Amino acid sequence: MMDTNLSSWNPRGDTGRMGSLAMPVTEPLTPREREVLDCLSRKMMDKEIADSLKVSINTVKHHLRNIYSKFGVGNRRRAVEFYLARV
Incomplete structure (x- = not known):
């Protein structure tokens, strides 16, 4: 599974949804969230x-927002x- 110790990674100055610089996790x-991210990668x-x-679409969107926030990104591609860079 995915390594969850991601505190030192900074994604090359990509900006998040709010336009601020991406912050380290x-x-x-x-x-x-790891399950949702695995699904995204597929x-x-x-x-x-x-x-x-077996959850609602709103629950998926909630998990996605949390993932984006933790990674400092603004979309599913990022x-x-x-x-993928961490696995």
Whole structure:
């Protein structure tokens, strides 16, 4: 599974959704966030992730916002790039 000790990584100055510089990860992903991220890395859409994990689309979106915040990114592509660089 994914290494959750990501506190020293800074994604090349990419900006997040709010336009601020990406910050290093300060807290590890939850097990459910790792599952969502794994689904993202397999190019699954929100509905597919929700069906696969047996949760609502809103729950998936909540997990995505948490992942983006922890990684300091603003979209799923950057989140997957971050994830793949760490595995």
